Amino acid sequence: MENIETLTGKYGDEGDQLLFKILNSRMYESKSKDKIRADFETSLEKNINSENLTEKALRYDLTVPFARYVVQHRNEITIPFKRFQIQPVWRADKPQKGRYREFFQCDADVIGSNSLNNEIELIHLTDDVFAELGISVLIKVNNRKILSGIAEICGAADKITDITVAIDKLDKTSVDAVITELTSKGIAETSVEKIKPLFAIKGNAAEKISFLKAYLKDSAIGLAGVNELEYVLNAIEKEGLKKATIEPDITLARGLNYYTGAIFEVKSMSGELKVSICGGGRYDDLTGIFGWKDMSGVGISFGADRIYDVMNELNLFPAAANKGTQVLFVNFGNDEEIFTRALLSQLRDNGLRVEFYPDSVKMARQMKYANDRKIPFVVIIGSNERLSGICQIKNMETGEQSSIAIKDIQTFFADKLKQA
Amino acid sequence: MENIETLTGKYGDEGDQLLFKILNSRMYESKSKDKIRADFETSLEKNINSENLTEKALRYDLTVPFARYVVQHRNEITIPFKRFQIQPVWRADKPQKGRYREFFQCDADVIGSNSLNNEIELIHLTDDVFAELGISVLIKVNNRKILSGIAEICGAADKITDITVAIDKLDKTSVDAVITELTSKGIAETSVEKIKPLFAIKGNAAEKISFLKAYLKDSAIGLAGVNELEYVLNAIEKEGLKKATIEPDITLARGLNYYTGAIFEVKSMSGELKVSICGGGRYDDLTGIFGWKDMSGVGISFGADRIYDVMNELNLFPAAANKGTQVLFVNFGNDEEIFTRALLSQLRDNGLRVEFYPDSVKMARQMKYANDRKIPFVVIIGSNERLSGICQIKNMETGEQSSIAIKDIQTFFADKLKQA
Numbered sequence: 001m002e003n004i005e006t007l008t009g010k011y012g013d014e015g016d017q018l019l020f021k022i023l024n025s026r027m028y029e030s031k032s033k034d035k036i037r038a039d040f041e042t043s044l045e046k047n048i049n050s051e052n053l054t055e056k057a058l059r060y061d062l063t064v065p066f067a068r069y070v071v072q073h074r075n076e077i078t079i080p081f082k083r084f085q086i087q088p089v090w091r092a093d094k095p096q097k098g099r100y101r102e103f104f105q106c107d108a109d110v111i112g113s114n115s116l117n118n119e120i121e122l123i124h125l126t127d128d129v130f131a132e133l134g135i136s137v138l139i140k141v142n143n144r145k146i147l148s149g150i151a152e153i154c155g156a157a158d159k160i161t162d163i164t165v166a167i168d169k170l171d172k173t174s175v176d177a178v179i180t181e182l183t184s185k186g187i188a189e190t191s192v193e194k195i196k197p198l199f200a201i202k203g204n205a206a207e208k209i210s211f212l213k214a215y216l217k218d219s220a221i222g223l224a225g226v227n228e229l230e231y232v233l234n235a236i237e238k239e240g241l242k243k244a245t246i247e248p249d250i251t252l253a254r255g256l257n258y259y260t261g262a263i264f265e266v267k268s269m270s271g272e273l274k275v276s277i278c279g280g281g282r283y284d285d286l287t288g289i290f291g292w293k294d295m296s297g298v299g300i301s302f303g304a305d306r307i308y309d310v311m312n313e314l315n316l317f318p319a320a321a322n323k324g325t326q327v328l329f330v331n332f333g334n335d336e337e338i339f340t341r342a343l344l345s346q347l348r349d350n351g352l353r354v355e356f357y358p359d360s361v362k363m364a365r366q367m368k369y370a371n372d373r374k375i376p377f378v379v380i381i382g383s384n385e386r387l388s389g390i391c392q393i394k395n396m397e398t399g400e401q402s403s404i405a406i407k408d409i410q411t412f413f414a415d416k417l418k419q420a
Numbered sequence: 421m422e423n424i425e426t427l428t429g430k431y432g433d434e435g436d437q438l439l440f441k442i443l444n445s446r447m448y449e450s451k452s453k454d455k456i457r458a459d460f461e462t463s464l465e466k467n468i469n470s471e472n473l474t475e476k477a478l479r480y481d482l483t484v485p486f487a488r489y490v491v492q493h494r495n496e497i498t499i500p501f502k503r504f505q506i507q508p509v510w511r512a513d514k515p516q517k518g519r520y521r522e523f524f525q526c527d528a529d530v531i532g533s534n535s536l537n538n539e540i541e542l543i544h545l546t547d548d549v550f551a552e553l554g555i556s557v558l559i560k561v562n563n564r565k566i567l568s569g570i571a572e573i574c575g576a577a578d579k580i581t582d583i584t585v586a587i588d589k590l591d592k593t594s595v596d597a598v599i600t601e602l603t604s605k606g607i608a609e610t611s612v613e614k615i616k617p618l619f620a621i622k623g624n625a626a627e628k629i630s631f632l633k634a635y636l637k638d639s640a641i642g643l644a645g646v647n648e649l650e651y652v653l654n655a656i657e658k659e660g661l662k663k664a665t666i667e668p669d670i671t672l673a674r675g676l677n678y679y680t681g682a683i684f685e686v687k688s689m690s691g692e693l694k695v696s697i698c699g700g701g702r703y704d705d706l707t708g709i710f711g712w713k714d715m716s717g718v719g720i721s722f723g724a725d726r727i728y729d730v731m732n733e734l735n736l737f738p739a740a741a742n743k744g745t746q747v748l749f750v751n752f753g754n755d756e757e758i759f760t761r762a763l764l765s766q767l768r769d770n771g772l773r774v775e776f777y778p779d780s781v782k783m784a785r786q787m788k789y790a791n792d793r794k795i796p797f798v799v800i801i802g803s804n805e806r807l808s809g810i811c812q813i814k815n816m817e818t819g820e821q822s823s824i825a826i827k828d829i830q831t832f833f834a835d836k837l838k839q840a
Contacts, residue, residue, distance in 0.1 A: 001440075001510075001522065020421075023441040023474050041457075054443050078792040080778055088508065090421075102421065115778040117757060124765065238758055239765075337537060338658055345544065345659075358500055358535040372498040 002065055004057045006290075010064045012161075012257050018091045020058040058090040062107040063258070063299055064286065070111055070297075071290035079112035079295075086304070098275045100305055109299030111287070116228060119262045119282065120235045122300045123246065126266060126278060129302065131243035134316045136269040137277070138245050142252040143229045144259045144281070146212060149222015150250075153215065154194035156187050163187065163195070164253035171251060175199045198250060205233050208248050228261060245269070260284040264300060271313045277306045325355045326417055327377045328370045333360035340381055343406070352413055370396055377413070381406065422485055424477045426710075430484045432581075432677050438511045440478040478510040482527040483678070483719055484706065490531055490717075491710035499532035499715075506724070518695045520725055529719030531707070536648060539682045539702065540655045542720045543666065546686060546698060549722065551663035554736045556689040557697070558665050562672040563649045564679045564701070566632065569642015570670075573635065574614035576607050583607065583615070584673035591671060595619045618670060625653050628668050648681060665689070680704040684720060691733045697726045745775040746837055748790045752802045753780035760801055763826070772833055790816055797833070801826065 001022060008016050059065055062085050070081060086106045095101050108125060110118045123139060130137045151160040162185040166178050178199070182192050197215065201208055209230050216222030229248055236246055244266075254263050261282030268277055280300035287295040311317055327347075329340050340356055347354050355375070357366045370378045380392040385406070393402045393412065404412050421442060428436050479485055482505050490501060506526045515521050528545060530538045543559060550557045571580040582605040586598050598619070602612050617635065621628055629650050636642030649668055656666055664686075674683050681702030687694055700720035707715040731737055747767075749760050760776055767774050775795070777786045790798045800812040805826070813822045813832065824832050 021443040022478075023443050037461075058442075078789060080789075082775075110778060113778040115780075117751070117761075117776065117778045120761070121776070121778070124761075128768075235758060235761075239761060331535075331537070338655060341537075341540070341544070341655075341659055348548075355502075356537065356541070358530060358533040358537045358541075360535075369498060369500075 001056045001058055002068065004055055006068050007057050007060055007064060010258055010286075010289075011060055015060060015257075018093055019060055020090045020092045021054040022056040022058070023054055024056075059087065060091065061089055062087060062105050062301065063109065063283070066107070066109055066299075067111075067283075067286040067297070068290055070295065071287050071292045074292055080110055081112055082108070082110045084108045098306060098309060103306075104304035106302040106304055107299055109297055111297035112295050114296050116231050116235075116262075118298045119228075119232050120239075122264070122280065122298065123232070123236055124239070124241070126264070126300055127241040127244040130266070130278075133307065133311060135277075135307070135310060135314070136243060136245075137266050138247065138269050140247060140249040140252050140265045140267070141229060141232065142248065142250055142263045143225035143261055144253075144263055145221050145225025145261060146216065146229065146250055147225075147253060149216040149219035149225055150195065150198065152219040152222060154191040156191040159185065159187050159191075167195070167198070167251045168253035170199065201250065205237075205246075205248050208250070209233070212250065225261075232262065254279060254281065258283040258286050261296075262298060268310045271310055275306055276303070277310060278302045323353065325373060325375045326353045327355070327379055327413060328366070328373075328375045329354065329356045329379045329381065330363060330366050331357040331360045332382045335383060336381060336386060339386055343381075343409070347410060347413075350410055350414075352410070352417075377416070379409065421476045421478055422488065424475055426488050427477050427480055427484060430678055430706075430709075431480055435480060435677075438513055439480055440510045440512045441474040442476040442478070443474055444476075479507065480511065481509050482507060482525050482721065483529065483703070486527070486529055486719075487531075487703075487706040487717070488710055490715065491707050491712045494712055500530055501532055502528070502530045504528045518726055518729060523726075524724035526722040526724055527719055529717055531717035532715050534716050536651050536655075536682075538718045539648075539652050540659075542684070542700065542718065543652070543656055544659070544661070546684070546720055547661040547664040550686070550698075553727065553731060555697075555727070555730060555734070556663060556665075557686050558667065558689050560667060560669040560672050560685045560687070561649065561652065562669055562683045563645035563681055564673075564683055565641050565645025565681060566636070566649065566670055567645075567673060569636040569639035569645055570615065570618065572639045572642060574607075574611040576611045579605065579607050579611075587615070587618070587671045588673035590619065621670065625657075625666075625668050628670070629653070632670065645681075652682065674699060674701065678703040678706050681716075682718060688730045691730055695726055696723070697730060698722045743773065745793065745795045746773045747775070747797045747799055747833060748786070748793075748795045749774065749776045749799045749801065750783060750786050751777040751780045755803060756801060756806060759806060763801075763829070767830060767833075770830055770834075772830070772837075797836070799829065 004019070004021060007019055011018070066083065066085065070077065084107065086104060088102055089105050090102050091100075093099060093101060108122065110121075123141075126137075126139060147164050148157070148160055151157045151163050154163075156163065163182065166181040166185070169181070170178055179192060179196075182195065183189070201211055203211070209226060212226045212229075213223065216226055233246070233248060249265075252263055252265055254265065259281040261284065263281040264279055265276050266278035267274055278300060280298070282296065282298040284296045285293075286297060287293070329344060331337070331340075337356075344354050344356055357369060367378065369375075376396055378394045378396060380394070385391045389406050390403050391406050391409065393404055393409075394400070395402075402412075424439070424441060427439055431438070486503065486505065490497065504527060506524060508522050509525050510522050511520075513519060513521060528542065530541075543561075546557075546559060567584045568577070568580055571577045571583050574583075576583065583602065586601040586605070589601070590598055599612060599616075602615065603609070621631055623631070629646060632646045632649075633643065636646055653666065653668060669685075672683055672685055674685065679701040681704065683701040684699055685696050686698035687696055698720060700718070702716065702718040704716045705713075706717060707713070749764060751757070751760075757776075764774050764776055777789060787798065789795075794816075796816055798814045798816060800814070805811045809826050810823050811826050811829065813824055813829075814820070815822075822832075
């Protein structure tokens with residue numbers, strides 16, 4: 001969790017609404033009821049949560065807490081500072097398929113360096129990760145400066161947020177709906193007319209770049225954005241990607257207030273789940289809010305839960321990822337327990353995944369357990385087997401039963417399970 | 421997070437106080453202000469959080485959410501059901517050394533089996549884990565039934581919570597203080613007299629067990645507890661532990677309401693941090709609260725952050741656990757970047773941990789970065805080196821500089837870093 005003021009105002013208005021706020025603990029104990037009532041009334045009237053009701057909230061992402069961390073530990077870190085971080089984050093949203101209230105983000109950031117090399121490295125990192133996982137992805141890139149340039153060119157620089165929010169919806173809705181939204185936000189018809197050519201951008205990356213250079217020729221910030229985008233795309237084209245496809249997409253805005261340069265978004269190209277599974281961008285001023293200016297950073301965030309969903313849908317988890325029990329030992333009660341447990345301990349130390357049924361119930365029930373759990377082998381060591389030194393091993397798939405010297409169990413399974 | 425009613429009442433009164441409660445999201449939007457005021461007033465008068473203010477809370481531990489999970493998924497799981505789980509939990513406590521507001525628990529539980537084999541396996545598991553980590557630990561065991569027996573024997577069965585809370589403090593305070601606390605809770609002097617012999621228990625495990633058998637001879641539940649404790653201790657004595665020490669401790673109570681049988685607590689025996697780093701026990705009725713009776717469970721929970729603290733204090737992390745950058749490539753600007761990045765990509769694919777300084781700033785600053793980050797090697801490939809095919813490699817520890825063919829970098833570091 002974070003102090004509430006660390007988080008508010010960083011994720012757009014909608015983001016603020018999606019923060020899970022934590023009720024101050026023991027709030028009832030520390031103050032008189034009249035004082036608590038007054039605090040509550042203030043909070044209610046202002047339509048905000050007064051600090052007497054809540055002063056902490058759950059992480060919305062890992063980037064803002066990272067910026068807070070960097071400023072807090074500025075005397076202990078080396079600049080440029082790189083870190084990766086894997087932690088849960090929360091959104092107070094209606095849960096639905098692919099949309100979680102609690103999920104894990106895996107972030108990589110570099111802070112304290114303006115170089116576009118960082119953007120290029122992060123694109124390679126993203127490509128490496130998804131190539132390793134076997135997911136074909138489309139990496140969309142844009143630049144917040146291009147969006148500022150567009151707002152400037154169409155004479156509505158003060159409406160940049162409304163414009164980006166509206167055109168961000170182009171891939172989900174129609175051109176007409178976007179125009180209606182722009183108009184409803186009070187954007188003049190002349191401005192909307194100037195935005196319209198953007199809806200028709202076509203061609204490959206080079207063609208899009210040259211269209212933007214002409215379109216943004218009178219906006220210094222817009223041109224700066226196009227040049228950055230071009231530099232990154234050129235480098236990636238020369239260096240090549242392992243598996244991912246990359247394309248510029250000027251409708252890509254992302255709702256986060258803090259981006260100032262490059263913006264990335266990654267979607268899976270196979271399977272039904274076409275949701276965003278990764279995203280990021282450059283933020284010039286995020287640490288400034290916490291008291292350390294001119295520390296530009298750039299980062300990428302992988303959505304672990306959605307990646308898991310995609311991998312499940314596409315059957316990408318290897319069979320070896322299943323680390324279930326390999327062998328169940330049947331329980332015959334007190335007399336055999338200590339003997340069996342010593343054997344298990346030895347087999348476990350040698351890397352075998354073995355389990356001892358905890359209760360000495362009927363054999364049929366223990367067999368059903370092995371079957372339900374899909375445990376491939378069952379070992380039977382009752383008093384007879386212990387005396388003779390020969391145990392029974394049942395292959396649960398084939399039904400085949402073998403008699404093996406107890407001292408050879410380790411070798412038997414080492415061979416059997418290598419094949420499996 | 422969990423629904424608040426899943427958590428309340430399971431951790432004792434103090435536990436309820438330590439829950440972090442989440443303010444209902446958008447609570448201001450969905451209702452009239454008068455309705456919200458009325459809800460708040462109700463909550464204030466009852467000194468609880470009405471469900472209109474908060475209906476969710478952060479996990480206090482993993483056991484209660486596990487019981488909720490088991491009941492919710494009862495048609496999908498196989499009984500006895502075993503699971504491990506690693507997740508953060510929260511306590512609304514004042515943070516201090518060794519006491520965190522947010523920390524990771526690593527839990528292993530077996531539910532749906534009464535067998536003491538589970539207790540024995542969990543003790544072996546605990547021993548295995550701490551032997552692997554290199555920490556010498558003391559595993560204290562007790563049984564909640566013994567505590568019930570004590571309350572029964574001294575004629576204060578209804579005061580069991582007060583009695584256990586008081587005697588749990590014996591290792592931190594004096595006998596007199598415990599007696600004062602017992603008296604202050606309204607426990608009669610005759611009862612306190614009957615508790616006193618317990619303060620003087622001495623001897624080895626067998627001697628403590630035989631004292632308890634005599635002391636509890638008129639309490640059926642007390643004797644059941646002693647027998648369980650004896651069975652577990654005997655098995656462990658016969659089977660042996662790898663590194664841990666085990667001892668019965670009848671003052672061990674643990675504050676959690678839900679324990680009904682065995683109780684475990686594990687402390688590090690070396691270092692200054694003598695805090696509990698692991699604990700657990702048996703709970704007979706936890707799923708019953710959620711609608712599934714007679715599903716006894718037992719589990720153990722490792723406190724990852726405290727274990728980390730202990731390992732840090734005792735210097736137990738191996739040097740190989742540091743996966744920092746092995747080689748820094750100096751940045752000489754645009755012309756060399758694509759060449760260097762292709763080389764890095766190849767070295768990374770071969771398992772080398774390499775980094776490219778992102779900005780083409782003065783060499784001295786890049787060297788200082790390598791030094792501050794304790795990166796053992798720096799590679800210099802400027803335009804001359806690229807033309808000649810020979811690069812410079814600087815060993816940052818010895819200052820030694822070598823000229824190596826660029827194509828041989830991989831082999832050079834494979835040898836160098838194997839030794840390091």
